[in-house]
Amino acid sequence: MKFCTAIVFLLAYTAPTATAFAPSKRVVGASTSTSHTSLKIVVGDTTEEFEARVEATFERATPVDPTFEDIVKGYFGGAIANQDLVATTARILKAKGYHGDNTLLATSLCCDELARKLEDDFHVLYGNNFNLGGLAGFPFAGKTGFGAMAAHIPDDGYCLVVYGPHVGVASDGTVGKVERSGINLVDTCCGSAVAAAGYVESILSGSQAIHTGLQDFLDFQQQGVQQLILPHAKRLADAEHKMVELPYALYESQDLLLTEIVQDGSTKIKRGLTMLGGIQINTGPDTPDYFVPLKFQRVNYRGEVVDDLLNDLKAKTGNLE
Numbered sequence: 001m002k003f004c005t006a007i008v009f010l011l012a013y014t015a016p017t018a019t020a021f022a023p024s025k026r027v028v029g030a031s032t033s034t035s036h037t038s039l040k041i042v043v044g045d046t047t048e049e050f051e052a053r054v055e056a057t058f059e060r061a062t063p064v065d066p067t068f069e070d071i072v073k074g075y076f077g078g079a080i081a082n083q084d085l086v087a088t089t090a091r092i093l094k095a096k097g098y099h100g101d102n103t104l105l106a107t108s109l110c111c112d113e114l115a116r117k118l119e120d121d122f123h124v125l126y127g128n129n130f131n132l133g134g135l136a137g138f139p140f141a142g143k144t145g146f147g148a149m150a151a152h153i154p155d156d157g158y159c160l161v162v163y164g165p166h167v168g169v170a171s172d173g174t175v176g177k178v179e180r181s182g183i184n185l186v187d188t189c190c191g192s193a194v195a196a197a198g199y200v201e202s203i204l205s206g207s208q209a210i211h212t213g214l215q216d217f218l219d220f221q222q223q224g225v226q227q228l229i230l231p232h233a234k235r236l237a238d239a240e241h242k243m244v245e246l247p248y249a250l251y252e253s254q255d256l257l258l259t260e261i262v263q264d265g266s267t268k269i270k271r272g273l274t275m276l277g278g279i280q281i282n283t284g285p286d287t288p289d290y291f292v293p294l295k296f297q298r299v300n301y302r303g304e305v306v307d308d309l310l311n312d313l314k315a316k317t318g319n320l321e
């Protein structure tokens with residue numbers, strides 16, 4: 001995303017949304033704007049314009065249900081509603097020089113359409129994202145994908161990478177399931193992760209032999225997910241609540257991979273990159289999604305962490321213990 005002018009016409013949505021922000025049509029760039037929507041904001045990089053954009057992003061956000069939020073936080077301490085996460089992240093990064101017109105958004109999140117909600121919320125501030133992710137949120141685009149992404153960072157600009165696994169929490173508080181619009185079945189979420197957990201359980205019990213299957217191009221991402229969480233087999237077997245432990249185990253594997261990918265490609269990241277990693281929590285249509293931030297760090301072109309912002313994010317969202 002690279003804007004030609006300082007003025008950007010941001011066109012938003014008309015349909016009711018299940019997420020904080022789900023644009024039915026959005027055009028970035030004054031030369032291409034064609035409005036068919038009710039909301040039209042002129043935004044730029046002054047503090048006032050940026051704040052207006054942040055506020056407008058969540059004008060129609062799904063309101064928090066305090067009872068349900070307590071259930072979510074009971075399982076996932078430090079969970080932040082998307083609205084609060086995105087607005088606070090953007091404000092912290094703006095103070096570090098990250099603006100809408102000098103920052104490329106990249107994500108590594110699951111293929112599941114529910115994982116797009118978080119991207120949609122960030123899109124409004126940073127434009128479309130470069131996708132590094134695949135099944136369960138693993139950064140399957142790898143070093144080559146990262147290199148391609150880094151080449152798209154605006155000159156003299158920055159990159160924000162949002163990454164992590166996701167997990168559903170159904171309205172009755174069941175973890176690992178979620179209601180989906182138009183589907184009666186309360187479905188598994190994340191399906192890829194739960195299937196992979198079944199595989200590692202069978203390896204641990206000895207009922208199945210390890211098979212990498214990575215040459216099977218009909219399903220190689222899932223084979224990769226299985227192998228990448230295999231080191232967590234005993235941890236998952238011993239967990240009091242496997243569906244809660246599973247996303248944390250996935251996160252650790254994904255964070256290891258992505259950190260190495262970033263280190264390897266750091267010389268290409270221009271002025272710097274920020275990693276926002278954690279667990280995305282998808283909920284039903286009547287409640288907002290949440291995110292548990294586990295890493296929020298700025299990295300320089302040498303791959304060195306220059307700023308740890310996690311406690312700042314927690315403090316500003318009321319989650320610092």
Ligand SMILES: [Zn+2]
Pocket residue numbers: 110111112135136137166189190191192193
């Ligand atoms: Zn998934």
